Amino acid sequence: MTSIRIAIIGAGMAGLKAASTLHNAGMNVCVFEKSRGLGGRLASRRTEFGHFNHGAQYVTARHPGFAAYLEQATAFNAAQSWKPNLHHGGTEIAQSHGNLALDQWYQGAPQMNKLIRPLVEPFSVLKQHRITRIEQLDRRSFALHDDLEGVFGPFDGVIVTAPAPQTAELLRPMSPRFDPIGDVVMAPCWAVMAAFEQPLPTAFDAIIHQSPAISWAARSSQSSDLFHRRCPDPWVLHATPRWSRDHLEEDKDRIIEKMLAALRDISGVKLPELHSVDAHRWRFARTETPLGASHLNGMNGRVIAAGDWCLGARVEAAWRSGQSAAHAMIETLFG
Ligand SMILES: Cc1cc2nc3c(=O)[nH]c(=O)nc-3n(C[C@H](O)[C@H](O)[C@H](O)COP(=O)(O)OP(=O)(O)OC[C@H]3O[C@@H](n4cnc5c(N)ncnc54)[C@H](O)[C@@H]3O)c2cc1C
Known part of the structure:
Protein backbone atom coordinates (compact mmCIF):
# COMPACT_ATOMS: atom_id res chain seq x y z
CA MET A 1 0.00 0.00 0.00
CA GLY A 39 -25.32 2.29 -5.74
CA GLY A 40 -26.57 5.75 -6.79
CA ARG A 41 -29.09 5.31 -9.61
CA LEU A 42 -28.77 1.53 -9.24
CA ALA A 43 -31.45 2.10 -6.66
CA SER A 44 -33.74 -0.17 -4.65
CA ARG A 45 -36.29 0.75 -2.03
CA ARG A 46 -37.10 -1.77 0.69
CA THR A 47 -40.73 -2.34 1.66
CA GLU A 48 -42.46 -4.79 3.99
CA PHE A 49 -43.08 -7.14 1.02
CA GLY A 50 -39.84 -6.84 -0.95
CA HIS A 51 -37.90 -4.34 -3.03
CA PHE A 52 -38.74 -1.85 -5.73
CA ASN A 53 -35.96 -1.17 -8.23
CA HIS A 54 -36.95 2.40 -9.01
CA GLY A 55 -33.80 3.51 -10.90
CA ALA A 56 -32.00 1.40 -13.51
CA GLN A 57 -34.10 -1.62 -14.52
CA TYR A 58 -31.61 -3.91 -16.15
CA VAL A 59 -28.06 -3.84 -17.48
CA THR A 60 -26.51 -5.12 -20.67
CA ALA A 61 -22.87 -5.45 -21.69
CA ARG A 62 -21.33 -4.56 -25.03
CA HIS A 63 -17.76 -4.01 -23.80
CA PRO A 64 -15.84 -7.23 -22.94
CA GLY A 65 -14.59 -5.72 -19.66
CA PHE A 66 -18.11 -5.03 -18.44
CA ALA A 67 -19.32 -8.43 -19.68
CA ALA A 68 -16.58 -9.99 -17.51
CA TYR A 69 -17.75 -7.83 -14.59
CA LEU A 70 -21.32 -9.13 -14.99
CA GLU A 71 -20.01 -12.71 -15.05
CA GLN A 72 -18.02 -12.03 -11.89
CA ALA A 73 -21.08 -10.43 -10.24
CA THR A 74 -23.20 -13.44 -11.21
CA ALA A 75 -20.63 -15.82 -9.69
CA PHE A 76 -20.74 -13.60 -6.59
CA ASN A 77 -24.58 -13.94 -6.44
CA ALA A 78 -24.76 -10.17 -6.93
CA ALA A 79 -26.34 -10.41 -10.41
CA GLN A 80 -28.83 -12.64 -12.19
CA SER A 81 -30.09 -12.76 -15.75
CA TRP A 82 -33.57 -11.37 -16.32
CA LYS A 83 -35.91 -12.45 -19.10
CA PRO A 84 -39.24 -10.76 -18.50
CA ASN A 85 -42.23 -11.42 -20.73
CA LEU A 86 -41.75 -8.20 -22.63
CA HIS A 87 -44.31 -6.29 -24.62
CA HIS A 88 -43.06 -3.50 -26.85
CA GLY A 89 -44.11 -1.11 -29.57
CA GLY A 90 -42.54 -0.25 -32.95
CA THR A 91 -38.96 -0.45 -34.23
CA GLU A 92 -38.07 3.00 -32.95
CA ILE A 93 -38.86 1.91 -29.41
CA ALA A 94 -37.00 -1.37 -29.79
CA GLN A 95 -33.90 0.46 -31.05
CA SER A 96 -33.84 2.85 -28.12
CA HIS A 97 -33.53 -0.18 -25.83
CA GLY A 98 -30.73 -1.83 -27.82
CA ASN A 99 -31.11 -5.15 -29.56
CA LEU A 100 -33.92 -6.65 -27.52
CA ALA A 101 -33.61 -10.05 -29.16
CA LEU A 102 -29.85 -10.45 -28.72
CA ASP A 103 -28.90 -8.53 -25.57
CA GLN A 104 -28.77 -10.54 -22.39
CA TRP A 105 -30.39 -8.59 -19.57
CA TYR A 106 -29.11 -8.70 -15.98
CA GLN A 107 -30.40 -7.34 -12.72
CA GLY A 108 -28.70 -7.00 -9.34
CA ALA A 109 -29.45 -9.92 -7.01
CA PRO A 110 -31.58 -10.01 -5.05
CA GLN A 111 -32.17 -6.35 -5.92
CA MET A 112 -30.61 -3.81 -8.26
CA ASN A 113 -28.39 -1.95 -5.78
CA LYS A 114 -26.51 -5.19 -5.02
CA LEU A 115 -24.92 -5.12 -8.48
CA ILE A 116 -22.04 -3.06 -7.03
CA ARG A 117 -21.21 -5.65 -4.35
CA PRO A 118 -18.05 -7.06 -6.03
CA LEU A 119 -16.60 -3.52 -6.03
CA VAL A 184 -23.84 17.59 -21.17
CA VAL A 185 -27.64 17.21 -21.08
CA MET A 186 -29.37 14.87 -18.62
CA ALA A 187 -33.11 14.18 -18.64
CA PRO A 188 -35.28 13.84 -15.52
CA CYS A 189 -37.54 10.85 -14.86
CA TRP A 190 -40.58 10.46 -12.63
CA ALA A 191 -40.77 6.93 -11.21
CA VAL A 192 -43.93 5.50 -9.60
CA MET A 193 -43.74 2.48 -7.29
CA ALA A 194 -47.19 0.86 -7.11
CA ALA A 195 -48.02 -2.32 -5.19
CA PHE A 196 -51.35 -3.86 -6.22
CA GLU A 197 -53.36 -6.01 -3.81
CA GLN A 198 -53.81 -8.61 -6.58
CA PRO A 199 -51.50 -9.45 -9.50
CA LEU A 200 -51.92 -7.09 -12.44
CA PRO A 201 -53.80 -9.32 -14.95
CA THR A 202 -51.42 -8.87 -17.88
CA ALA A 203 -49.53 -11.51 -19.85
CA PHE A 204 -46.39 -9.35 -19.73
CA ASP A 205 -44.01 -8.49 -16.89
CA ALA A 206 -42.57 -5.45 -18.61
CA ILE A 207 -43.74 -3.05 -21.26
CA ILE A 208 -41.76 -0.56 -23.31
CA HIS A 209 -43.96 2.21 -24.59
CA GLN A 210 -44.03 5.78 -25.75
CA SER A 211 -47.37 6.88 -24.41
CA PRO A 212 -47.22 10.59 -23.66
CA ALA A 213 -46.58 9.66 -20.02
CA ILE A 214 -45.08 6.19 -19.69
CA SER A 215 -41.91 4.88 -21.33
CA TRP A 216 -41.53 1.73 -19.23
CA ALA A 217 -43.49 -0.33 -16.70
CA ALA A 218 -42.27 -3.56 -15.10
CA ARG A 219 -43.09 -5.96 -12.36
CA SER A 220 -40.38 -5.36 -9.75
CA SER A 221 -39.94 -9.00 -8.82
CA GLN A 222 -38.41 -11.89 -10.68
CA SER A 223 -41.43 -14.21 -10.74
CA SER A 224 -42.77 -14.57 -14.28
CA ASP A 225 -44.95 -17.53 -13.48
CA LEU A 226 -48.54 -16.46 -14.14
CA PHE A 227 -49.89 -18.70 -11.38
CA HIS A 228 -47.42 -17.89 -8.62
CA ARG A 229 -47.24 -14.14 -8.60
CA ARG A 230 -46.63 -12.37 -5.35
CA CYS A 231 -49.27 -10.37 -3.53
CA PRO A 232 -48.95 -7.45 -3.23
CA ASP A 233 -47.74 -7.23 -6.83
CA PRO A 234 -45.01 -4.53 -7.10
CA TRP A 235 -44.68 -2.47 -10.32
CA VAL A 236 -42.33 0.35 -11.26
CA LEU A 237 -43.45 2.88 -13.88
CA HIS A 238 -41.07 5.34 -15.56
CA ALA A 239 -42.26 8.47 -17.30
CA THR A 240 -40.83 9.63 -20.64
CA PRO A 241 -38.16 12.37 -20.44
CA ARG A 242 -40.48 14.90 -22.07
CA TRP A 243 -43.40 14.19 -19.76
CA SER A 244 -41.07 14.23 -16.73
CA ARG A 245 -39.72 17.66 -17.77
CA ASP A 246 -43.21 19.04 -18.33
CA HIS A 247 -44.37 17.79 -14.89
CA LEU A 248 -41.11 18.20 -12.95
CA GLU A 249 -42.46 20.42 -10.18
CA GLU A 250 -45.90 18.79 -9.96
CA ASP A 251 -47.22 17.33 -6.74
CA LYS A 252 -46.41 13.61 -6.16
CA ASP A 253 -50.09 12.67 -5.76
CA ARG A 254 -51.02 14.17 -9.13
CA ILE A 255 -48.07 12.39 -10.77
CA ILE A 256 -49.21 9.06 -9.32
CA GLU A 257 -52.79 9.60 -10.46
CA LYS A 258 -51.76 10.49 -14.02
CA MET A 259 -49.22 7.69 -14.41
CA LEU A 260 -51.61 5.04 -13.11
CA ALA A 261 -54.24 6.29 -15.58
CA ALA A 262 -51.61 5.96 -18.35
CA LEU A 263 -50.78 2.42 -17.19
CA ARG A 264 -54.46 1.50 -17.38
CA ASP A 265 -54.61 2.89 -20.94
CA ILE A 266 -51.51 1.14 -22.27
CA SER A 267 -52.13 -2.19 -20.54
CA GLY A 268 -55.83 -2.30 -21.37
CA VAL A 269 -56.65 -3.93 -18.01
CA LYS A 270 -58.57 -2.80 -14.95
CA LEU A 271 -56.01 -2.02 -12.26
CA PRO A 272 -56.49 -3.94 -8.98
CA GLU A 273 -56.82 -2.06 -5.68
CA LEU A 274 -53.61 -0.39 -4.53
CA HIS A 275 -51.84 -1.75 -1.48
CA SER A 276 -49.40 1.17 -1.43
CA VAL A 277 -47.94 3.68 -3.86
CA ASP A 278 -45.21 6.30 -3.92
CA ALA A 279 -43.29 8.36 -6.46
CA HIS A 280 -39.66 9.38 -6.80
CA ARG A 281 -38.35 12.22 -8.93
CA TRP A 282 -34.96 11.67 -10.57
CA ARG A 283 -33.76 15.13 -11.55
CA PHE A 284 -30.81 13.70 -13.50
CA ALA A 285 -31.80 10.25 -14.71
CA ARG A 286 -30.56 9.52 -18.24
CA THR A 287 -27.89 11.24 -20.35
CA GLU A 288 -29.29 12.78 -23.53
CA THR A 289 -26.10 14.50 -24.74
CA PRO A 290 -22.91 12.87 -23.40
C1 LIG B 1 -35.12 5.95 -13.78
C2 LIG B 1 -33.83 5.43 -14.36
C3 LIG B 1 -33.83 4.33 -15.21
C4 LIG B 1 -32.64 3.83 -15.72
N1 LIG B 1 -32.66 2.69 -16.47
C5 LIG B 1 -31.48 2.13 -16.86
C6 LIG B 1 -31.46 0.85 -17.45
O1 LIG B 1 -32.49 0.17 -17.55
N2 LIG B 1 -30.25 0.36 -17.86
C7 LIG B 1 -29.08 1.04 -17.70
O2 LIG B 1 -28.00 0.53 -18.07
N3 LIG B 1 -29.08 2.25 -17.10
C8 LIG B 1 -30.24 2.80 -16.67
N4 LIG B 1 -30.25 4.00 -16.02
C9 LIG B 1 -28.98 4.75 -15.93
C10 LIG B 1 -28.06 4.18 -14.86
O3 LIG B 1 -28.74 4.09 -13.63
C11 LIG B 1 -26.84 5.09 -14.74
O4 LIG B 1 -26.21 5.17 -16.02
C12 LIG B 1 -25.77 4.64 -13.74
O5 LIG B 1 -26.34 4.03 -12.60
C13 LIG B 1 -24.96 5.88 -13.36
O6 LIG B 1 -23.91 5.55 -12.46
P1 LIG B 1 -22.93 6.71 -11.97
O7 LIG B 1 -22.03 6.12 -10.98
O8 LIG B 1 -22.33 7.41 -13.15
O9 LIG B 1 -23.88 7.82 -11.28
P2 LIG B 1 -24.83 7.66 -10.01
O10 LIG B 1 -25.38 6.31 -9.91
O11 LIG B 1 -25.80 8.81 -10.12
O12 LIG B 1 -23.85 7.89 -8.78
C14 LIG B 1 -23.45 9.17 -8.37
C15 LIG B 1 -23.45 9.20 -6.86
O13 LIG B 1 -22.91 10.48 -6.43
C16 LIG B 1 -23.61 10.88 -5.27
N5 LIG B 1 -23.40 12.33 -5.14
C17 LIG B 1 -23.86 13.32 -5.96
N6 LIG B 1 -23.42 14.51 -5.53
C18 LIG B 1 -22.66 14.28 -4.43
C19 LIG B 1 -21.93 15.12 -3.54
N7 LIG B 1 -21.90 16.44 -3.72
N8 LIG B 1 -21.28 14.55 -2.49
C20 LIG B 1 -21.31 13.19 -2.29
N9 LIG B 1 -22.00 12.35 -3.11
C21 LIG B 1 -22.65 12.88 -4.17
C22 LIG B 1 -25.04 10.46 -5.55
O14 LIG B 1 -25.80 10.37 -4.36
C23 LIG B 1 -24.82 9.12 -6.24
O15 LIG B 1 -24.85 8.05 -5.31
C24 LIG B 1 -31.42 4.49 -15.45
C25 LIG B 1 -31.42 5.59 -14.59
C26 LIG B 1 -32.61 6.04 -14.03
C27 LIG B 1 -32.57 7.17 -13.03
Whole structure:
Protein backbone atom coordinates (compact mmCIF):
# COMPACT_ATOMS: atom_id res chain seq x y z
CA MET A 1 0.00 0.00 0.00
CA THR A 2 1.37 3.44 -0.96
CA SER A 3 0.87 6.59 1.13
CA ILE A 4 -1.08 8.17 -1.74
CA ARG A 5 -4.57 9.24 -0.73
CA ILE A 6 -7.38 9.61 -3.26
CA ALA A 7 -10.89 10.93 -2.60
CA ILE A 8 -13.81 9.73 -4.69
CA ILE A 9 -17.08 11.66 -4.66
CA GLY A 10 -20.13 9.44 -5.32
CA ALA A 11 -20.71 5.75 -4.58
CA GLY A 12 -22.55 4.77 -7.78
CA MET A 13 -21.12 2.35 -10.34
CA ALA A 14 -18.57 4.92 -11.67
CA GLY A 15 -17.28 5.97 -8.25
CA LEU A 16 -17.00 2.43 -6.90
CA LYS A 17 -15.31 1.12 -10.06
CA ALA A 18 -12.75 3.95 -9.79
CA ALA A 19 -12.31 3.33 -6.04
CA SER A 20 -11.83 -0.42 -6.41
CA THR A 21 -9.33 0.00 -9.30
CA LEU A 22 -7.24 2.48 -7.27
CA HIS A 23 -7.48 0.35 -4.12
CA ASN A 24 -6.22 -2.67 -6.09
CA ALA A 25 -3.33 -0.49 -7.35
CA GLY A 26 -2.30 0.01 -3.71
CA MET A 27 -3.70 3.48 -2.97
CA ASN A 28 -5.57 4.71 0.08
CA VAL A 29 -9.06 5.45 -1.14
CA CYS A 30 -11.87 7.28 0.64
CA VAL A 31 -15.35 7.47 -0.94
CA PHE A 32 -17.80 10.24 0.03
CA GLU A 33 -21.50 9.60 -0.64
CA LYS A 34 -24.31 12.01 0.15
CA SER A 35 -27.01 9.31 0.51
CA ARG A 36 -27.54 6.66 3.17
CA GLY A 37 -26.92 3.78 0.74
CA LEU A 38 -24.55 2.78 -2.05
CA GLY A 39 -25.32 2.29 -5.74
CA GLY A 40 -26.57 5.75 -6.79
CA ARG A 41 -29.09 5.31 -9.61
CA LEU A 42 -28.77 1.53 -9.24
CA ALA A 43 -31.45 2.10 -6.66
CA SER A 44 -33.74 -0.17 -4.65
CA ARG A 45 -36.29 0.75 -2.03
CA ARG A 46 -37.10 -1.77 0.69
CA THR A 47 -40.73 -2.34 1.66
CA GLU A 48 -42.46 -4.79 3.99
CA PHE A 49 -43.08 -7.14 1.02
CA GLY A 50 -39.84 -6.84 -0.95
CA HIS A 51 -37.90 -4.34 -3.03
CA PHE A 52 -38.74 -1.85 -5.73
CA ASN A 53 -35.96 -1.17 -8.23
CA HIS A 54 -36.95 2.40 -9.01
CA GLY A 55 -33.80 3.51 -10.90
CA ALA A 56 -32.00 1.40 -13.51
CA GLN A 57 -34.10 -1.62 -14.52
CA TYR A 58 -31.61 -3.91 -16.15
CA VAL A 59 -28.06 -3.84 -17.48
CA THR A 60 -26.51 -5.12 -20.67
CA ALA A 61 -22.87 -5.45 -21.69
CA ARG A 62 -21.33 -4.56 -25.03
CA HIS A 63 -17.76 -4.01 -23.80
CA PRO A 64 -15.84 -7.23 -22.94
CA GLY A 65 -14.59 -5.72 -19.66
CA PHE A 66 -18.11 -5.03 -18.44
CA ALA A 67 -19.32 -8.43 -19.68
CA ALA A 68 -16.58 -9.99 -17.51
CA TYR A 69 -17.75 -7.83 -14.59
CA LEU A 70 -21.32 -9.13 -14.99
CA GLU A 71 -20.01 -12.71 -15.05
CA GLN A 72 -18.02 -12.03 -11.89
CA ALA A 73 -21.08 -10.43 -10.24
CA THR A 74 -23.20 -13.44 -11.21
CA ALA A 75 -20.63 -15.82 -9.69
CA PHE A 76 -20.74 -13.60 -6.59
CA ASN A 77 -24.58 -13.94 -6.44
CA ALA A 78 -24.76 -10.17 -6.93
CA ALA A 79 -26.34 -10.41 -10.41
CA GLN A 80 -28.83 -12.64 -12.19
CA SER A 81 -30.09 -12.76 -15.75
CA TRP A 82 -33.57 -11.37 -16.32
CA LYS A 83 -35.91 -12.45 -19.10
CA PRO A 84 -39.24 -10.76 -18.50
CA ASN A 85 -42.23 -11.42 -20.73
CA LEU A 86 -41.75 -8.20 -22.63
CA HIS A 87 -44.31 -6.29 -24.62
CA HIS A 88 -43.06 -3.50 -26.85
CA GLY A 89 -44.11 -1.11 -29.57
CA GLY A 90 -42.54 -0.25 -32.95
CA THR A 91 -38.96 -0.45 -34.23
CA GLU A 92 -38.07 3.00 -32.95
CA ILE A 93 -38.86 1.91 -29.41
CA ALA A 94 -37.00 -1.37 -29.79
CA GLN A 95 -33.90 0.46 -31.05
CA SER A 96 -33.84 2.85 -28.12
CA HIS A 97 -33.53 -0.18 -25.83
CA GLY A 98 -30.73 -1.83 -27.82
CA ASN A 99 -31.11 -5.15 -29.56
CA LEU A 100 -33.92 -6.65 -27.52
CA ALA A 101 -33.61 -10.05 -29.16
CA LEU A 102 -29.85 -10.45 -28.72
CA ASP A 103 -28.90 -8.53 -25.57
CA GLN A 104 -28.77 -10.54 -22.39
CA TRP A 105 -30.39 -8.59 -19.57
CA TYR A 106 -29.11 -8.70 -15.98
CA GLN A 107 -30.40 -7.34 -12.72
CA GLY A 108 -28.70 -7.00 -9.34
CA ALA A 109 -29.45 -9.92 -7.01
CA PRO A 110 -31.58 -10.01 -5.05
CA GLN A 111 -32.17 -6.35 -5.92
CA MET A 112 -30.61 -3.81 -8.26
CA ASN A 113 -28.39 -1.95 -5.78
CA LYS A 114 -26.51 -5.19 -5.02
CA LEU A 115 -24.92 -5.12 -8.48
CA ILE A 116 -22.04 -3.06 -7.03
CA ARG A 117 -21.21 -5.65 -4.35
CA PRO A 118 -18.05 -7.06 -6.03
CA LEU A 119 -16.60 -3.52 -6.03
CA VAL A 120 -17.05 -2.82 -2.35
CA GLU A 121 -13.56 -3.48 -1.03
CA PRO A 122 -12.25 -2.66 2.43
CA PHE A 123 -11.71 1.04 1.63
CA SER A 124 -13.51 3.70 3.64
CA VAL A 125 -16.91 4.87 2.48
CA LEU A 126 -18.32 7.88 4.31
CA LYS A 127 -22.09 7.87 3.78
CA GLN A 128 -24.32 10.92 4.32
CA HIS A 129 -21.44 13.25 3.48
CA ARG A 130 -22.42 15.72 0.76
CA ILE A 131 -19.30 17.40 -0.56
CA THR A 132 -19.89 21.07 -1.23
CA ARG A 133 -16.39 22.32 -2.13
CA ILE A 134 -12.98 21.04 -3.21
CA GLU A 135 -10.18 23.26 -1.95
CA GLN A 136 -6.76 23.26 -3.60
CA LEU A 137 -4.18 23.35 -0.79
CA ASP A 138 -1.11 23.45 -3.04
CA ARG A 139 -0.14 22.16 -6.52
CA ARG A 140 -0.46 18.55 -5.41
CA SER A 141 -3.03 18.38 -2.66
CA PHE A 142 -6.69 19.03 -1.98
CA ALA A 143 -9.17 19.16 0.91
CA LEU A 144 -12.89 18.37 0.73
CA HIS A 145 -15.59 20.33 2.60
CA ASP A 146 -18.99 18.83 3.37
CA ASP A 147 -22.36 20.37 4.17
CA LEU A 148 -21.86 19.84 7.93
CA GLU A 149 -18.68 21.94 8.00
CA GLY A 150 -16.46 18.85 8.00
CA VAL A 151 -13.07 19.18 6.30
CA PHE A 152 -11.27 16.08 4.98
CA GLY A 153 -7.80 15.58 3.55
CA PRO A 154 -5.23 16.28 2.40
CA PHE A 155 -5.74 14.14 -0.73
CA ASP A 156 -3.28 13.72 -3.60
CA GLY A 157 -6.10 13.43 -6.11
CA VAL A 158 -9.90 13.67 -6.38
CA ILE A 159 -12.35 11.90 -8.72
CA VAL A 160 -15.88 13.35 -8.92
CA THR A 161 -18.61 11.00 -10.21
CA ALA A 162 -21.83 12.88 -9.43
CA PRO A 163 -24.34 13.45 -12.28
CA ALA A 164 -23.04 16.11 -14.72
CA PRO A 165 -24.83 19.22 -13.33
CA GLN A 166 -23.68 18.41 -9.77
CA THR A 167 -20.12 17.65 -10.94
CA ALA A 168 -20.10 20.95 -12.85
CA GLU A 169 -21.08 22.85 -9.68
CA LEU A 170 -18.06 21.41 -7.85
CA LEU A 171 -15.50 21.57 -10.65
CA ARG A 172 -16.24 24.52 -12.92
CA PRO A 173 -15.18 27.08 -10.27
CA MET A 174 -11.79 25.29 -10.09
CA SER A 175 -10.69 25.39 -13.73
CA PRO A 176 -12.08 26.28 -17.20
CA ARG A 177 -10.90 22.81 -18.29
CA PHE A 178 -14.14 21.56 -16.75
CA ASP A 179 -16.38 23.91 -18.78
CA PRO A 180 -17.36 21.18 -21.33
CA ILE A 181 -19.40 19.49 -18.57
CA GLY A 182 -21.85 22.36 -19.08
CA ASP A 183 -22.70 20.98 -22.54
CA VAL A 184 -23.84 17.59 -21.17
CA VAL A 185 -27.64 17.21 -21.08
CA MET A 186 -29.37 14.87 -18.62
CA ALA A 187 -33.11 14.18 -18.64
CA PRO A 188 -35.28 13.84 -15.52
CA CYS A 189 -37.54 10.85 -14.86
CA TRP A 190 -40.58 10.46 -12.63
CA ALA A 191 -40.77 6.93 -11.21
CA VAL A 192 -43.93 5.50 -9.60
CA MET A 193 -43.74 2.48 -7.29
CA ALA A 194 -47.19 0.86 -7.11
CA ALA A 195 -48.02 -2.32 -5.19
CA PHE A 196 -51.35 -3.86 -6.22
CA GLU A 197 -53.36 -6.01 -3.81
CA GLN A 198 -53.81 -8.61 -6.58
CA PRO A 199 -51.50 -9.45 -9.50
CA LEU A 200 -51.92 -7.09 -12.44
CA PRO A 201 -53.80 -9.32 -14.95
CA THR A 202 -51.42 -8.87 -17.88
CA ALA A 203 -49.53 -11.51 -19.85
CA PHE A 204 -46.39 -9.35 -19.73
CA ASP A 205 -44.01 -8.49 -16.89
CA ALA A 206 -42.57 -5.45 -18.61
CA ILE A 207 -43.74 -3.05 -21.26
CA ILE A 208 -41.76 -0.56 -23.31
CA HIS A 209 -43.96 2.21 -24.59
CA GLN A 210 -44.03 5.78 -25.75
CA SER A 211 -47.37 6.88 -24.41
CA PRO A 212 -47.22 10.59 -23.66
CA ALA A 213 -46.58 9.66 -20.02
CA ILE A 214 -45.08 6.19 -19.69
CA SER A 215 -41.91 4.88 -21.33
CA TRP A 216 -41.53 1.73 -19.23
CA ALA A 217 -43.49 -0.33 -16.70
CA ALA A 218 -42.27 -3.56 -15.10
CA ARG A 219 -43.09 -5.96 -12.36
CA SER A 220 -40.38 -5.36 -9.75
CA SER A 221 -39.94 -9.00 -8.82
CA GLN A 222 -38.41 -11.89 -10.68
CA SER A 223 -41.43 -14.21 -10.74
CA SER A 224 -42.77 -14.57 -14.28
CA ASP A 225 -44.95 -17.53 -13.48
CA LEU A 226 -48.54 -16.46 -14.14
CA PHE A 227 -49.89 -18.70 -11.38
CA HIS A 228 -47.42 -17.89 -8.62
CA ARG A 229 -47.24 -14.14 -8.60
CA ARG A 230 -46.63 -12.37 -5.35
CA CYS A 231 -49.27 -10.37 -3.53
CA PRO A 232 -48.95 -7.45 -3.23
CA ASP A 233 -47.74 -7.23 -6.83
CA PRO A 234 -45.01 -4.53 -7.10
CA TRP A 235 -44.68 -2.47 -10.32
CA VAL A 236 -42.33 0.35 -11.26
CA LEU A 237 -43.45 2.88 -13.88
CA HIS A 238 -41.07 5.34 -15.56
CA ALA A 239 -42.26 8.47 -17.30
CA THR A 240 -40.83 9.63 -20.64
CA PRO A 241 -38.16 12.37 -20.44
CA ARG A 242 -40.48 14.90 -22.07
CA TRP A 243 -43.40 14.19 -19.76
CA SER A 244 -41.07 14.23 -16.73
CA ARG A 245 -39.72 17.66 -17.77
CA ASP A 246 -43.21 19.04 -18.33
CA HIS A 247 -44.37 17.79 -14.89
CA LEU A 248 -41.11 18.20 -12.95
CA GLU A 249 -42.46 20.42 -10.18
CA GLU A 250 -45.90 18.79 -9.96
CA ASP A 251 -47.22 17.33 -6.74
CA LYS A 252 -46.41 13.61 -6.16
CA ASP A 253 -50.09 12.67 -5.76
CA ARG A 254 -51.02 14.17 -9.13
CA ILE A 255 -48.07 12.39 -10.77
CA ILE A 256 -49.21 9.06 -9.32
CA GLU A 257 -52.79 9.60 -10.46
CA LYS A 258 -51.76 10.49 -14.02
CA MET A 259 -49.22 7.69 -14.41
CA LEU A 260 -51.61 5.04 -13.11
CA ALA A 261 -54.24 6.29 -15.58
CA ALA A 262 -51.61 5.96 -18.35
CA LEU A 263 -50.78 2.42 -17.19
CA ARG A 264 -54.46 1.50 -17.38
CA ASP A 265 -54.61 2.89 -20.94
CA ILE A 266 -51.51 1.14 -22.27
CA SER A 267 -52.13 -2.19 -20.54
CA GLY A 268 -55.83 -2.30 -21.37
CA VAL A 269 -56.65 -3.93 -18.01
CA LYS A 270 -58.57 -2.80 -14.95
CA LEU A 271 -56.01 -2.02 -12.26
CA PRO A 272 -56.49 -3.94 -8.98
CA GLU A 273 -56.82 -2.06 -5.68
CA LEU A 274 -53.61 -0.39 -4.53
CA HIS A 275 -51.84 -1.75 -1.48
CA SER A 276 -49.40 1.17 -1.43
CA VAL A 277 -47.94 3.68 -3.86
CA ASP A 278 -45.21 6.30 -3.92
CA ALA A 279 -43.29 8.36 -6.46
CA HIS A 280 -39.66 9.38 -6.80
CA ARG A 281 -38.35 12.22 -8.93
CA TRP A 282 -34.96 11.67 -10.57
CA ARG A 283 -33.76 15.13 -11.55
CA PHE A 284 -30.81 13.70 -13.50
CA ALA A 285 -31.80 10.25 -14.71
CA ARG A 286 -30.56 9.52 -18.24
CA THR A 287 -27.89 11.24 -20.35
CA GLU A 288 -29.29 12.78 -23.53
CA THR A 289 -26.10 14.50 -24.74
CA PRO A 290 -22.91 12.87 -23.40
CA LEU A 291 -19.49 14.50 -23.06
CA GLY A 292 -18.08 12.20 -25.74
CA ALA A 293 -14.92 11.27 -23.80
CA SER A 294 -14.44 8.72 -21.03
CA HIS A 295 -13.45 11.36 -18.41
CA LEU A 296 -12.22 14.92 -18.10
CA ASN A 297 -9.23 16.08 -16.09
CA GLY A 298 -7.81 19.34 -14.77
CA MET A 299 -5.53 20.66 -12.00
CA ASN A 300 -2.48 18.88 -13.50
CA GLY A 301 -4.48 15.67 -13.89
CA ARG A 302 -5.12 15.41 -10.15
CA VAL A 303 -8.84 16.25 -10.32
CA ILE A 304 -10.94 14.08 -12.64
CA ALA A 305 -14.63 14.14 -13.61
CA ALA A 306 -16.27 10.82 -14.48
CA GLY A 307 -19.71 9.18 -14.61
CA ASP A 308 -22.14 7.63 -17.09
CA TRP A 309 -22.72 11.06 -18.66
CA CYS A 310 -19.19 11.03 -20.11
CA LEU A 311 -20.06 8.18 -22.50
CA GLY A 312 -23.79 7.54 -22.50
CA ALA A 313 -26.90 6.70 -20.53
CA ARG A 314 -26.20 3.22 -19.24
CA VAL A 315 -24.66 1.49 -16.25
CA GLU A 316 -21.96 0.14 -18.55
CA ALA A 317 -20.97 3.72 -19.46
CA ALA A 318 -20.56 4.49 -15.74
CA TRP A 319 -18.37 1.40 -15.21
CA ARG A 320 -16.15 2.27 -18.20
CA SER A 321 -15.82 5.90 -17.18
CA GLY A 322 -14.92 4.98 -13.59
CA GLN A 323 -12.25 2.57 -14.82
CA SER A 324 -10.80 5.09 -17.24
CA ALA A 325 -10.71 7.84 -14.57
CA ALA A 326 -8.78 5.52 -12.24
CA HIS A 327 -6.27 4.65 -14.99
CA ALA A 328 -5.83 8.36 -15.77
CA MET A 329 -5.15 9.07 -12.08
CA ILE A 330 -2.53 6.28 -11.96
CA GLU A 331 -0.92 7.73 -15.10
CA THR A 332 -0.77 11.21 -13.52
CA LEU A 333 0.77 9.95 -10.30
CA PHE A 334 3.19 7.33 -11.65
CA GLY A 335 3.32 7.79 -15.43
C1 LIG B 1 -35.12 5.95 -13.78
C2 LIG B 1 -33.83 5.43 -14.36
C3 LIG B 1 -33.83 4.33 -15.21
C4 LIG B 1 -32.64 3.83 -15.72
N1 LIG B 1 -32.66 2.69 -16.47
C5 LIG B 1 -31.48 2.13 -16.86
C6 LIG B 1 -31.46 0.85 -17.45
O1 LIG B 1 -32.49 0.17 -17.55
N2 LIG B 1 -30.25 0.36 -17.86
C7 LIG B 1 -29.08 1.04 -17.70
O2 LIG B 1 -28.00 0.53 -18.07
N3 LIG B 1 -29.08 2.25 -17.10
C8 LIG B 1 -30.24 2.80 -16.67
N4 LIG B 1 -30.25 4.00 -16.02
C9 LIG B 1 -28.98 4.75 -15.93
C10 LIG B 1 -28.06 4.18 -14.86
O3 LIG B 1 -28.74 4.09 -13.63
C11 LIG B 1 -26.84 5.09 -14.74
O4 LIG B 1 -26.21 5.17 -16.02
C12 LIG B 1 -25.77 4.64 -13.74
O5 LIG B 1 -26.34 4.03 -12.60
C13 LIG B 1 -24.96 5.88 -13.36
O6 LIG B 1 -23.91 5.55 -12.46
P1 LIG B 1 -22.93 6.71 -11.97
O7 LIG B 1 -22.03 6.12 -10.98
O8 LIG B 1 -22.33 7.41 -13.15
O9 LIG B 1 -23.88 7.82 -11.28
P2 LIG B 1 -24.83 7.66 -10.01
O10 LIG B 1 -25.38 6.31 -9.91
O11 LIG B 1 -25.80 8.81 -10.12
O12 LIG B 1 -23.85 7.89 -8.78
C14 LIG B 1 -23.45 9.17 -8.37
C15 LIG B 1 -23.45 9.20 -6.86
O13 LIG B 1 -22.91 10.48 -6.43
C16 LIG B 1 -23.61 10.88 -5.27
N5 LIG B 1 -23.40 12.33 -5.14
C17 LIG B 1 -23.86 13.32 -5.96
N6 LIG B 1 -23.42 14.51 -5.53
C18 LIG B 1 -22.66 14.28 -4.43
C19 LIG B 1 -21.93 15.12 -3.54
N7 LIG B 1 -21.90 16.44 -3.72
N8 LIG B 1 -21.28 14.55 -2.49
C20 LIG B 1 -21.31 13.19 -2.29
N9 LIG B 1 -22.00 12.35 -3.11
C21 LIG B 1 -22.65 12.88 -4.17
C22 LIG B 1 -25.04 10.46 -5.55
O14 LIG B 1 -25.80 10.37 -4.36
C23 LIG B 1 -24.82 9.12 -6.24
O15 LIG B 1 -24.85 8.05 -5.31
C24 LIG B 1 -31.42 4.49 -15.45
C25 LIG B 1 -31.42 5.59 -14.59
C26 LIG B 1 -32.61 6.04 -14.03
C27 LIG B 1 -32.57 7.17 -13.03
